[in-house]
Amino acid sequence: MDTPILADADDTWTVAGRRFRSRLVVGTGKYKSLEETAAAIEASGAEMVTVAVRRVNLSDPGAPMLQDYVDPKRYTYLPNTAGCHTAKDAVRTLRLAREAGGWSLVKLEVLGPPPHLYPDMAATFEAAEALLRDGFEVMVYCADDPVAAKRLEEMGCAAIMPLGAPIGSGLGLQNPAMLSILIGQARVPVLVDAGVGTASDAAIAMELGCDAVLLNSALAHAGDPVRMARAMRLAVQAGRLAHLAGRMPRRMGADPSSPLTGLIR
Protein backbone atom coordinates (compact mmCIF):
# COMPACT_ATOMS: atom_id res chain seq x y z
CA MET A 1 0.00 0.00 0.00
CA ASP A 2 1.29 3.44 -0.89
CA THR A 3 1.36 5.91 1.95
CA PRO A 4 0.32 9.30 0.67
CA ILE A 5 2.87 12.05 0.99
CA LEU A 6 1.01 14.86 2.68
CA ALA A 7 3.80 17.20 3.67
CA ASP A 8 5.07 19.87 1.31
CA ALA A 9 7.59 18.40 -1.10
CA ASP A 10 9.92 21.36 -0.69
CA ASP A 11 9.91 21.18 3.12
CA THR A 12 13.33 19.63 3.61
CA TRP A 13 15.97 19.66 6.30
CA THR A 14 19.73 19.58 5.95
CA VAL A 15 22.44 18.07 8.08
CA ALA A 16 26.15 18.23 7.25
CA GLY A 17 25.34 19.40 3.74
CA ARG A 18 22.93 16.55 2.94
CA ARG A 19 19.30 17.35 2.28
CA PHE A 20 16.48 15.08 3.42
CA ARG A 21 12.78 15.13 2.71
CA SER A 22 11.82 12.54 5.30
CA ARG A 23 11.86 13.77 8.87
CA LEU A 24 11.78 10.26 10.25
CA VAL A 25 15.11 8.58 10.96
CA VAL A 26 14.85 4.94 11.97
CA GLY A 27 17.08 2.36 13.57
CA THR A 28 17.72 -1.05 12.07
CA GLY A 29 17.94 -3.08 15.29
CA LYS A 30 15.71 -5.50 17.19
CA TYR A 31 13.63 -6.72 14.24
CA LYS A 32 12.71 -10.39 13.94
CA SER A 33 14.56 -10.73 10.65
CA LEU A 34 16.43 -8.75 8.05
CA GLU A 35 13.37 -9.09 5.79
CA GLU A 36 11.20 -7.41 8.42
CA THR A 37 13.86 -4.72 8.93
CA ALA A 38 13.81 -3.91 5.22
CA ALA A 39 10.00 -3.89 4.99
CA ALA A 40 9.54 -1.61 8.01
CA ILE A 41 12.17 0.85 6.82
CA GLU A 42 10.62 0.95 3.38
CA ALA A 43 7.19 1.66 4.89
CA SER A 44 8.59 4.38 7.16
CA GLY A 45 9.77 6.43 4.20
CA ALA A 46 13.04 7.09 6.07
CA GLU A 47 16.05 8.22 4.07
CA MET A 48 18.53 7.90 6.94
CA VAL A 49 18.98 4.81 9.12
CA THR A 50 21.13 4.17 12.15
CA VAL A 51 23.37 1.11 12.23
CA ALA A 52 25.66 -0.48 14.78
CA VAL A 53 29.26 -1.60 14.33
CA ARG A 54 30.08 -5.07 15.63
CA ARG A 55 32.58 -7.89 15.21
CA VAL A 56 31.97 -10.12 12.21
CA ASN A 57 30.88 -13.61 13.24
CA LEU A 58 33.90 -15.53 12.00
CA SER A 59 32.22 -18.89 12.41
CA ASP A 60 29.57 -17.87 9.88
CA PRO A 61 31.24 -15.44 7.46
CA GLY A 62 28.70 -16.11 4.73
CA ALA A 63 25.73 -15.02 6.85
CA PRO A 64 23.54 -12.35 5.21
CA MET A 65 24.55 -8.83 6.09
CA LEU A 66 22.44 -5.76 6.77
CA GLN A 67 23.78 -4.13 3.59
CA ASP A 68 22.22 -6.92 1.53
CA TYR A 69 18.77 -5.86 2.78
CA VAL A 70 19.13 -2.15 3.48
CA ASP A 71 21.09 -0.70 0.59
CA PRO A 72 23.64 1.91 1.70
CA LYS A 73 23.34 3.53 -1.72
CA ARG A 74 19.65 4.17 -1.13
CA TYR A 75 19.72 4.99 2.60
CA THR A 76 22.20 7.20 4.38
CA TYR A 77 23.81 4.96 7.00
CA LEU A 78 24.35 6.70 10.31
CA PRO A 79 26.74 4.49 12.31
CA ASN A 80 26.19 4.68 16.06
CA THR A 81 28.24 4.01 19.15
CA ALA A 82 25.59 2.03 21.00
CA GLY A 83 27.12 -0.02 23.78
CA CYS A 84 29.99 2.44 24.24
CA HIS A 85 30.40 3.70 27.77
CA THR A 86 33.69 5.59 27.33
CA ALA A 87 34.85 8.27 24.91
CA LYS A 88 37.73 6.04 23.80
CA ASP A 89 35.43 3.17 22.80
CA ALA A 90 33.10 5.55 20.96
CA VAL A 91 35.90 7.14 18.94
CA ARG A 92 37.44 3.76 18.13
CA THR A 93 34.08 2.39 16.98
CA LEU A 94 33.38 5.32 14.69
CA ARG A 95 36.84 5.25 13.15
CA LEU A 96 36.07 1.66 12.15
CA ALA A 97 32.64 2.72 10.91
CA ARG A 98 34.17 5.41 8.75
CA GLU A 99 36.50 2.86 7.19
CA ALA A 100 33.68 0.34 6.68
CA GLY A 101 31.29 2.84 5.14
CA GLY A 102 33.55 5.45 3.68
CA TRP A 103 31.68 8.44 5.08
CA SER A 104 32.08 10.61 8.14
CA LEU A 105 28.51 11.38 9.26
CA VAL A 106 28.00 9.55 12.54
CA LYS A 107 25.77 9.29 15.59
CA LEU A 108 27.66 9.70 18.82
CA GLU A 109 26.16 8.30 21.99
CA VAL A 110 28.14 7.65 25.13
CA LEU A 111 25.88 6.05 27.68
CA GLY A 112 25.74 5.79 31.42
CA PRO A 113 25.07 2.44 33.07
CA PRO A 114 21.86 0.42 32.86
CA PRO A 115 19.00 0.51 33.62
CA HIS A 116 18.57 4.07 32.31
CA LEU A 117 21.45 4.31 29.79
CA TYR A 118 21.23 8.06 30.25
CA PRO A 119 23.70 10.08 28.14
CA ASP A 120 27.04 10.47 29.93
CA MET A 121 27.59 14.10 29.02
CA ALA A 122 31.15 14.43 30.31
CA ALA A 123 32.25 11.48 28.18
CA THR A 124 30.10 12.73 25.28
CA PHE A 125 31.95 16.07 25.27
CA GLU A 126 35.28 14.29 25.33
CA ALA A 127 34.34 11.98 22.44
CA ALA A 128 32.75 14.80 20.41
CA GLU A 129 35.91 16.86 20.69
CA ALA A 130 38.09 13.97 19.49
CA LEU A 131 35.74 13.13 16.62
CA LEU A 132 35.39 16.73 15.42
CA ARG A 133 39.16 17.12 15.49
CA ASP A 134 39.38 13.96 13.38
CA GLY A 135 37.03 15.36 10.71
CA PHE A 136 33.80 13.57 11.64
CA GLU A 137 30.38 15.14 11.21
CA VAL A 138 28.77 14.40 14.53
CA MET A 139 25.08 14.02 15.28
CA VAL A 140 25.05 13.74 19.04
CA TYR A 141 22.67 12.01 21.43
CA CYS A 142 22.42 14.08 24.57
CA ALA A 143 20.51 14.97 27.69
CA ASP A 144 17.61 17.42 27.38
CA ASP A 145 19.93 20.02 28.89
CA PRO A 146 19.97 23.35 27.03
CA VAL A 147 23.41 24.32 28.36
CA ALA A 148 25.00 21.04 27.29
CA ALA A 149 23.21 21.17 23.93
CA LYS A 150 24.46 24.69 23.26
CA ARG A 151 27.98 23.68 24.11
CA LEU A 152 27.83 20.71 21.69
CA GLU A 153 26.54 23.02 18.98
CA GLU A 154 29.31 25.55 19.61
CA MET A 155 31.91 22.79 19.48
CA GLY A 156 30.74 22.11 15.93
CA CYS A 157 28.34 19.17 16.18
CA ALA A 158 26.15 18.81 13.08
CA ALA A 159 22.93 17.97 14.95
CA ILE A 160 21.71 17.85 18.53
CA MET A 161 19.67 14.80 19.52
CA PRO A 162 18.13 15.05 22.98
CA LEU A 163 16.30 12.08 24.40
CA GLY A 164 12.52 12.10 24.75
CA ALA A 165 12.76 9.31 27.34
CA PRO A 166 15.24 6.49 28.06
CA ILE A 167 16.33 4.39 25.06
CA GLY A 168 13.82 1.67 24.23
CA SER A 169 11.42 2.74 26.99
CA GLY A 170 8.58 3.89 24.73
CA LEU A 171 7.52 6.33 27.44
CA GLY A 172 6.99 9.25 25.09
CA LEU A 173 8.33 12.79 25.57
CA GLN A 174 8.85 13.26 29.28
CA ASN A 175 10.11 16.83 29.21
CA PRO A 176 8.48 18.71 26.35
CA ALA A 177 9.05 22.12 27.92
CA MET A 178 12.81 21.63 28.05
CA LEU A 179 12.84 20.18 24.53
CA SER A 180 11.04 23.34 23.34
CA ILE A 181 13.67 25.55 24.92
CA LEU A 182 16.41 23.47 23.38
CA ILE A 183 14.77 23.62 19.94
CA GLY A 184 14.21 27.36 20.24
CA GLN A 185 17.86 28.15 20.90
CA ALA A 186 19.45 25.73 18.40
CA ARG A 187 21.05 26.81 15.14
CA VAL A 188 21.69 23.24 13.98
CA PRO A 189 19.04 20.55 13.43
CA VAL A 190 17.46 19.09 16.56
CA LEU A 191 16.19 15.51 16.49
CA VAL A 192 14.26 13.92 19.32
CA ASP A 193 16.04 10.62 19.71
CA ALA A 194 14.82 7.79 21.96
CA GLY A 195 11.67 7.41 23.97
CA VAL A 196 9.05 7.57 21.22
CA GLY A 197 6.53 4.78 21.83
CA THR A 198 3.72 5.40 19.40
CA ALA A 199 2.60 7.69 16.61
CA SER A 200 1.26 10.47 18.83
CA ASP A 201 4.65 10.78 20.56
CA ALA A 202 6.31 11.40 17.20
CA ALA A 203 3.65 13.94 16.27
CA ILE A 204 4.16 15.79 19.56
CA ALA A 205 7.91 15.93 18.95
CA MET A 206 7.34 17.43 15.52
CA GLU A 207 4.73 19.88 16.85
CA LEU A 208 7.37 21.17 19.27
CA GLY A 209 9.37 22.18 16.20
CA CYS A 210 12.17 19.66 16.05
CA ASP A 211 13.64 18.94 12.63
CA ALA A 212 13.22 15.17 12.72
CA VAL A 213 12.51 12.21 14.98
CA LEU A 214 14.78 9.20 15.47
CA LEU A 215 13.27 5.95 16.70
CA ASN A 216 13.80 2.20 16.55
CA SER A 217 11.99 0.16 19.21
CA ALA A 218 8.66 1.84 18.49
CA LEU A 219 8.70 0.06 15.15
CA ALA A 220 10.65 -3.10 15.93
CA HIS A 221 8.65 -3.89 19.07
CA ALA A 222 5.25 -2.92 17.68
CA GLY A 223 2.77 -5.72 17.11
CA ASP A 224 2.97 -5.04 13.38
CA PRO A 225 6.19 -3.13 12.63
CA VAL A 226 5.33 -2.36 9.01
CA ARG A 227 1.95 -0.89 9.90
CA MET A 228 3.49 1.12 12.74
CA ALA A 229 6.11 2.39 10.30
CA ARG A 230 3.30 3.79 8.15
CA ALA A 231 1.70 5.33 11.24
CA MET A 232 4.98 6.99 12.22
CA ARG A 233 5.50 8.31 8.73
CA LEU A 234 2.09 9.97 8.82
CA ALA A 235 2.49 11.16 12.41
CA VAL A 236 5.77 12.89 11.64
CA GLN A 237 4.17 14.58 8.64
CA ALA A 238 1.09 15.55 10.66
CA GLY A 239 3.20 16.98 13.47
CA ARG A 240 5.36 18.89 11.02
CA LEU A 241 2.33 20.36 9.24
CA ALA A 242 0.77 21.33 12.57
CA HIS A 243 3.99 23.02 13.61
CA LEU A 244 4.16 24.96 10.35
CA ALA A 245 0.46 25.83 10.53
CA GLY A 246 0.74 27.15 14.08
CA ARG A 247 -1.66 25.85 16.65
CA MET A 248 -4.56 27.91 18.00
CA PRO A 249 -4.07 29.63 21.33
CA ARG A 250 -5.08 27.68 24.41
CA ARG A 251 -7.83 29.23 26.53
CA MET A 252 -9.40 28.29 29.80
CA GLY A 253 -13.04 28.86 28.88
CA ALA A 254 -15.28 27.68 26.10
CA ASP A 255 -15.59 29.56 22.83
CA PRO A 256 -18.50 28.22 20.79
CA SER A 257 -17.82 27.44 17.16
CA SER A 258 -21.39 28.09 16.01
CA PRO A 259 -22.79 31.63 15.78
CA LEU A 260 -24.91 32.77 18.71
CA THR A 261 -27.12 34.85 16.41
CA GLY A 262 -30.21 33.56 14.58
CA LEU A 263 -31.11 31.04 17.23
CA ILE A 264 -34.75 29.90 17.13
CA ARG A 265 -36.86 31.09 20.03
Added chain:
Amino acid sequence: MRERLEVVLNGERRALPGPATVAVLLAEIGLDARKVAVERNEEIVPRSAYGATWLASGDALEIVHFIGGG
Protein backbone atom coordinates in the same frame (compact mmCIF):
# COMPACT_ATOMS: atom_id res chain seq x y z
CA MET B 1 60.10 -24.50 7.57
CA ARG B 2 57.87 -21.46 7.43
CA GLU B 3 57.10 -19.80 10.67
CA ARG B 4 53.57 -20.19 11.93
CA LEU B 5 51.78 -17.03 12.95
CA GLU B 6 49.43 -16.68 15.84
CA VAL B 7 47.16 -13.66 15.98
CA VAL B 8 44.20 -12.66 18.12
CA LEU B 9 41.22 -12.25 15.85
CA ASN B 10 38.07 -10.67 17.28
CA GLY B 11 39.26 -11.70 20.72
CA GLU B 12 40.12 -15.31 19.83
CA ARG B 13 43.51 -16.86 19.18
CA ARG B 14 43.96 -18.06 15.65
CA ALA B 15 46.92 -19.82 14.07
CA LEU B 16 47.79 -18.92 10.49
CA PRO B 17 49.70 -21.42 8.35
CA GLY B 18 52.23 -18.86 7.12
CA PRO B 19 52.89 -15.21 6.36
CA ALA B 20 49.71 -13.43 5.33
CA THR B 21 48.46 -9.98 4.51
CA VAL B 22 45.13 -8.62 5.70
CA ALA B 23 43.76 -9.23 2.19
CA VAL B 24 44.80 -12.89 2.31
CA LEU B 25 43.31 -13.34 5.77
CA LEU B 26 39.96 -11.87 4.70
CA ALA B 27 39.89 -14.10 1.62
CA GLU B 28 40.70 -17.17 3.72
CA ILE B 29 37.88 -16.38 6.13
CA GLY B 30 35.57 -15.75 3.19
CA LEU B 31 34.72 -12.10 3.86
CA ASP B 32 33.94 -9.43 1.30
CA ALA B 33 36.58 -6.77 1.94
CA ARG B 34 34.16 -4.06 0.81
CA LYS B 35 31.76 -4.80 3.66
CA VAL B 36 34.11 -4.86 6.62
CA ALA B 37 36.63 -2.68 8.42
CA VAL B 38 39.84 -3.92 10.00
CA GLU B 39 41.74 -2.65 12.98
CA ARG B 40 45.23 -3.94 13.76
CA ASN B 41 46.64 -3.28 17.21
CA GLU B 42 44.06 -0.51 17.65
CA GLU B 43 45.04 1.21 14.39
CA ILE B 44 42.70 1.29 11.39
CA VAL B 45 44.03 -0.56 8.37
CA PRO B 46 42.82 1.44 5.34
CA ARG B 47 41.08 -0.75 2.77
CA SER B 48 43.61 0.37 0.17
CA ALA B 49 46.39 -1.11 2.33
CA TYR B 50 44.94 -4.62 2.88
CA GLY B 51 47.20 -6.15 0.26
CA ALA B 52 50.33 -4.53 1.62
CA THR B 53 49.73 -5.03 5.34
CA TRP B 54 51.57 -8.15 6.56
CA LEU B 55 50.46 -9.67 9.82
CA ALA B 56 52.90 -10.37 12.63
CA SER B 57 52.64 -12.89 15.42
CA GLY B 58 50.81 -11.43 18.38
CA ASP B 59 48.83 -8.93 16.30
CA ALA B 60 45.41 -8.12 17.72
CA LEU B 61 42.91 -7.79 14.89
CA GLU B 62 39.33 -6.61 14.92
CA ILE B 63 37.15 -7.23 11.89
CA VAL B 64 33.81 -5.46 12.08
CA HIS B 65 30.79 -4.74 9.92
CA PHE B 66 27.47 -2.93 10.13
CA ILE B 67 24.59 -4.68 11.82
CA GLY B 68 21.12 -3.58 12.86
CA GLY B 69 21.14 -0.96 15.60
CA GLY B 70 19.24 2.04 16.90
